[in-house]
Amino acid sequence: MDAVFLGFAGLGLAVVLHVVFTAMTLGSGLLSAWARHMAVKTNDGWYELFARKAFKILIVSELFSGVWGTIITVFLAGFFTALTTLATNTLFIPIAIAIAAIMVRIPAIAISWYTWGKIKPSTHVLIMWIMAISGFFVPFGFRAVFAEINYPMAVGHYLQTGLNPGFMPYANPLFWTLYLHTVAAVISTGGFVVASLLALEKDVRGVKVGVRVGLVLLLAQFALGPLYWFSLGQYSPLLYEAVNTTYAPILGVKLLIIAALAVLAFKTLTSVKRGEVNVAKWLGPLALSTVVLGEVLNDGARYPNMVLIEKTGLPVELFANFYMEIPMPVVYVTLAFLGLSIAAFAAAAYFAIYKRFVAEVPEQ
Amino acid sequence: MDEYVLMPLSALGVYFHGVFVSLTFGLPVAIGAMLWKWWRSGEVIYLRAARIMTAVLAVNFALGAIFGTLVEFGLVQVWPGVNLAIATFAFTPLVLELIAFSNEVAFLILFIVTLGKVRPPVSLAILAVYAGFAYFSGVLITAVNTWMQAPWGTGPLAQALYPFMPEYGPLAIDVPKIVALKVAALAAGHPISILVQQPGLSGKVGVVLTDHAVAMYSPYALVSIFHNIIGATLIGLAVALAGWSYRYFKTGDGKYLKIITPIATIFAVLFVIQAPIVAHFMGEAVAKYNPTKFALIEGAKETYYNPLIAWLAYGDPNHPIVGFDRLYASCEKHGDTTLGDVAAALGLGEYLSQLGDVDVSNVAALKLRDLCVSDLQKAESRMPLLHSAYYVKVTFAILGGLAAAVLFFNFVKAPGLTALARKIVSAIGGERRGLFLLALLTVLGTVIPAVAGWAVREIGRKPWSVYGLLYPSELVTPVPYATSPGFLAFAYLTILAIGFGGLYAMYLVATREFKFLELLKKGAGVG
Numbered sequence: 055m056d057a058v059f060l061g062f063a064g065l066g067l068a069v070v071l072h073v074v075f076t077a078m079t080l081g082s083g084l085l086s087a088w089a090r091h092m093a094v095k096t097n098d099g100w101y102e103l104f105a106r107k108a109f110k111i112l113i114v115s116e117l118f119s120g121v122w123g124t125i126i127t128v129f130l131a132g133f134f135t136a137l138t139t140l141a142t143n144t145l146f147i148p149i150a151i152a153i154a155a156i157m158v159r160i161p162a163i164a165i166s167w168y169t170w171g172k173i174k175p176s177t178h179v180l181i182m183w184i185m186a187i188s189g190f191f192v193p194f195g196f197r198a199v200f201a202e203i204n205y206p207m208a209v210g211h212y213l214q215t216g217l218n219p220g221f222m223p224y225a226n227p228l229f230w231t232l233y234l235h236t237v238a239a240v241i242s243t244g245g246f247v248v249a250s251l252l253a254l255e256k257d258v259r260g261v262k263v264g265v266r267v268g269l270v271l272l273l274a275q276f277a278l279g280p281l282y283w284f285s286l287g288q289y290s291p292l293l294y295e296a297v298n299t300t301y302a303p304i305l306g307v308k309l310l311i312i313a314a315l316a317v318l319a320f321k322t323l324t325s326v327k328r329g330e331v332n333v334a335k336w337l338g339p340l341a342l343s344t345v346v347l348g349e350v351l352n353d354g355a356r357y358p359n360m361v362l363i364e365k366t367g368l369p370v371e372l373f374a375n376f377y378m379e380i381p382m383p384v385v386y387v388t389l390a391f392l393g394l395s396i397a398a399f400a401a402a403a404y405f406a407i408y409k410r411f412v413a414e415v416p417e418q
Numbered sequence: 419m420d421e422y423v424l425m426p427l428s429a430l431g432v433y434f435h436g437v438f439v440s441l442t443f444g445l446p447v448a449i450g451a452m453l454w455k456w457w458r459s460g461e462v463i464y465l466r467a468a469r470i471m472t473a474v475l476a477v478n479f480a481l482g483a484i485f486g487t488l489v490e491f492g493l494v495q496v497w498p499g500v501n502l503a504i505a506t507f508a509f510t511p512l513v514l515e516l517i518a519f520s521n522e523v524a525f526l527i528l529f530i531v532t533l534g535k536v537r538p539p540v541s542l543a544i545l546a547v548y549a550g551f552a553y554f555s556g557v558l559i560t561a562v563n564t565w566m567q568a569p570w571g572t573g574p575l576a577q578a579l580y581p582f583m584p585e586y587g588p589l590a591i592d593v594p595k596i597v598a599l600k601v602a603a604l605a606a607g608h609p610i611s612i613l614v615q616q617p618g619l620s621g622k623v624g625v626v627l628t629d630h631a632v633a634m635y636s637p638y639a640l641v642s643i644f645h646n647i648i649g650a651t652l653i654g655l656a657v658a659l660a661g662w663s664y665r666y667f668k669t670g671d672g673k674y675l676k677i678i679t680p681i682a683t684i685f686a687v688l689f690v691i692q693a694p695i696v697a698h699f700m701g702e703a704v705a706k707y708n709p710t711k712f713a714l715i716e717g718a719k720e721t722y723y724n725p726l727i728a729w730l731a732y733g734d735p736n737h738p739i740v741g742f743d744r745l746y747a748s749c750e751k752h753g754d755t756t757l758g759d760v761a762a763a764l765g766l767g768e769y770l771s772q773l774g775d776v777d778v779s780n781v782a783a784l785k786l787r788d789l790c791v792s793d794l795q796k797a798e799s800r801m802p803l804l805h806s807a808y809y810v811k812v813t814f815a816i817l818g819g820l821a822a823a824v825l826f827f828n829f830v831k832a833p834g835l836t837a838l839a840r841k842i843v844s845a846i847g848g849e850r851r852g853l854f855l856l857a858l859l860t861v862l863g864t865v866i867p868a869v870a871g872w873a874v875r876e877i878g879r880k881p882w883s884v885y886g887l888l889y890p891s892e893l894v895t896p897v898p899y900a901t902s903p904g905f906l907a908f909a910y911l912t913i914l915a916i917g918f919g920g921l922y923a924m925y926l927v928a929t930r931e932f933k934f935l936e937l938l939k940k941g942a943g944v945g
Contacts, residue, residue: 099941106938114527120483121520124490128504128512131494135505139615142495146897150905153491154912157484161916164480165923168473171938172930218897361617372617375505378627384510391517398524406531415942416932417469417534 057380061133062357062370064389068125070349075119077345080189081244082111083163085267087179087186094175104260105182106170106414108248113167114406118399120160125392133380137360137373144212145199148223152195158188171416190237197233198223200352204290204362227289231282232352238278239348242271243341246315249322250338251407253331261322261331268337269319272312279312292362296355308347315340421894423901424496427909429876431488434917436650436872438482443556443647444654445475446549450542451680457538465534467677471658473927476530481920483523488913496900498611499893502599503884505620506627507565511558511634518555522548556647564639566884567875568707571632572596576886578760580790582709582740582748583886587636590629598769599623601761603892605778610892613773622772638703645700648692649868655685656818656860659825661928663857667850678853679829685860686826693819698730704878705731708885710797711878713741715808717801742798749790757789758782796881804878811870818863821856828853 086108093101130138142149162185169178202209207226208219223229249264286294297305315337322334359367405411449468456464493500504512525548533541569576573589575596603610613619633639659681666674705712712718716727718741725735761767761778770776827839843852879885883893899905 093937093941097937099937099939101941102937103941106941114531117480117483117523117527118520120487121523124487124519125516127490127494128516131501131504132509132513135501135620136615136617138494139498139501139611140617142498142501143611143615143896146495146895146899149491149495150909153488153495154908156487157912157916160484161477161480161920161923164477165920168477168927169923169930171932171935172926173934175934175937178934218899220899368617371621374620375509376620376624377502377505378509378625378630381510381630384513384630388513388517392520395517395520395524398521398528402524402528402531405528405535411531411535415935415938415944 057382057385058133058370058374060382060385061129061374061380062360064385065126065129065133066350066354068122068129069353070346072119072122072126073349074342074345075115075122076189076192077240077243077342078247079112079116079119079163079244080193080240081242081267082108082248083189083244084186084241085244085248085264086112087182089263090182091179094179100259103414104252104257104263107252107255107257107260109167110407110412111247111251112163113412114403115399116160116163118395120156121395123156133375134360134370134373135375135377140209140373141199141202144209144219145202145223146218147221148195148198150195152192155188155191155195159185159192162188193233193236193240197236198226198229201226201229201232203356203360204228204286204293206361206363209361210363228282228285231278231285235275235278235282238271238274239345242268242275243338243345245269245271246319246337246341248338249334250336253334253337254408256331258326258329258331261334262326265319265322265326265334265337268341269316269323272316272319275312289364290362291365292359292367293352293355297351301351301355304347304351308344308351311340311344311347315344420901421890423906424894425890427906427913428489428492428496430910430913431485431492432876433869433872434913435482435485435489436868437917438478438485438920439556440650440653440868441475441478441657442482442552442654443549443650444652444656445471445478445658446545446552447651447684448655448658448681449475450545450549451684452677453538453542453545455676455680457542461676463673463676467662469533470928472530472533474924476526477920477924477927479523479526481916481924484916496895497883497890497893498895499609499614499888502610502614503565506630507569507571507633508562510630511561515555515558518551518558522551522555525551553647556650557643558634560643560646561634561636561639564636564642565633567642567879568636568638568703569884569887570636570639571627571629572887579786580749580793580886581751582745584707584709586707586886587632588629590627590632592624592626592628594764594766594769595623595626597760597764598766598773600888600892601757601766601778601781602770602773602776605776605781609894609896610888612896616774619773623769638707641696641699641703644696645692648688648696649864649871652685652688652692653861653864653868655681655688656857656864659685660854660857660861663854667854670850678857682822682825682829682857686822689819689822693815697815701731702733708879709740709745710742710794711804711874713739713745714797714801714804714878715874717805718742719798719801742794745794746791749787749794752785752787752790755786756782757784757786760786793881800877800880804874807870807873807877811867811874814863814866814870816863818860818867821859821863825853825856825860 086105089101089105089108092098093105162181166178166182166185169181202223205226205228208222211217211219211222245264245266245268249261249268252260252264283294286297318333318337318340322331322337325331325333356362358369360370360373361368449471452464452468452471455461456468494504525544529541529544529548532544568586570587571590572586574585575591575593576583577585599610599613603613606612659678662674662677662681665671666678704715712731716739718739720743721738721741723738727739728737729735731739761782770778824839824842827835828843830836843849843856846852846855881889883890
């Protein structure tokens, strides 16, 4: 296999997996913080248990999600040296925001879980909110990079003037539509994933809360999704064209799944009144599959280009690493071992969530 | 760009990463010992100890991972010139490190989730796999760091500029291309990343490294790997030892002695391997591959004779301790050779034209002798700091070793030595206080040598970031915000708040009981 294509495909795989995990954890983290807050405010034990159950998703998957973020960085710097160097020299501020957010978010998750019941509840609620909100600053940084890849406004300014664009990436016309689309997607996905998880436990009230959150944000997507699509048409016509032609089948499947998701969510809200939650089990997997397809459209449709400048594309090869022959066996062995880590993680998630090895009430 | 204001920031991130990585390496050994004892004895005290240390490990691992992320991003963002190394010498170690990191995380999660739910040997096996990947990660990252100390695979390149330097392994680079990149950046007066960021440049320049794995078989890397990993493991064990000794000191409960004994024993055995054996080979490697660093730590402005140091460093008591006087003298070998002469001899014109419209006339007259002397002067200015740091390190390592020996013989019976150890413990305040004080001394005897040792290792390679080849100014970011007071304040506050906040959280996890579970129990209907 061509090293450049392998780099692009490997990067794509890492981005998709990273985004799947973050979509699960950002939304469920927010729900968990809200429920913990409500528990302390109302002294209702159900909220406390709900918060703890939703939090299991984070405690199991957040570090593994971070692994894929690291893989993205190494693939970028190793395979696409020029792109990484140009991005860090230009988009310094958005990347710094994302890094600071990661630094707050990941320890806050571990601290939230392991100090639960050990410190004053009001202090714990504060840590939970810090954990939840800091997560949304990660895409606030990195989505600015994605917006610039599709419409390099700030990068163009830098290359023309030699001056660092500072906060200019946040004036990129693609950024805000992409960011809001992302935020709504992750909260919606988080709600549906929590609903699926609690459906396994027949927690009717929990399913209802998860579905309501997922559905409200899914309805918001009916406005934000097309808005992003139109903004691509205006500012990134090459990507827009690829999404609507070569990648139209994927777009079509994604839209069908969204429709199915909406129908199933409404059906669940009806059935929970009768205490039935079985149908909710499918909401999480469906929501996650829309995340995968959305990211394939947003990133994969760019190939064979890496950066798009309106109707022109800069091919992947322009940014690739030709400073040495890429040692393909090393890359293949690494990919195989990443498979092992996925298997180990899947086993951990199975034991933690399905077999309920991670107790809601900590052992004294 | 003032790169010197960014170095302490990077160092702070590296130090915090080092703190957490040390626990990541040391705690699995202590937890493993507890699981083994639990398996063999069935006593639940060992499982409880393993659980508490696992909770601390989990929080610690999250902190270590994010500081690792910070260091990694710090490299590509604050020092983007390093991207050229990541694309070449560091490519294979860093890609392999993905194996280590991803599996380390996955098996740690599996271990945490299954601890106490599966049989002890299964937990032990999962822990061993996790620890194996964690150490493998340490091996690879140390290999990358070591390449910056001794750029293996660059052959005589550094020696061509600095005649006192050795050759660094085989010549696995295309010298004219590498030199052209450096000269072009030097002539333009901007960091190397301004060149590297150009789309299409790597295609024009082509292959600069012919052996992708060369950084991994450096002898300096081999000894650094053992030195760093054992050093970090010792710190983790010392912290665990101090924590449990403190509990014993406060409560006098004999069950804590059962926990302390295996940890103290393992600590002492590892210390014996580290201090007299591995550290000796590390010193030899520094003397051989980092002549300026060695002169700095030995305070050798002038060459002198010291049979003990010479025997330890060179294996020959009659060998002189080479000082800066000889290093300066070697610069004279350049005569009046200029950078322009080198460029002409290497035929750089062809390569410079690939890099764009590069005019090197402003640096052509630079004499190599002046460059050599100027860099030696910059290195020599750090002598008081490096010399002091090194001997502080040695002193505390000796104290740590003595504490380890007393603890070992206090628990492991040896004719004469056990009685002596117990007398010492008794003399410093009795068993409870004495054991705690000795455990504290093991913390000081590992942490201070590590802190001072990293300072020696990193500051000692200055004025270069890649020893003998690249300066910090060539690797630093061109972004002006990076050195603005606002960004620096933000970065320092974030790092310090998370670092110290994380340490405090680990303390809470280790020491606090569950006091606020009523609401959760009410929700779960269990109490």
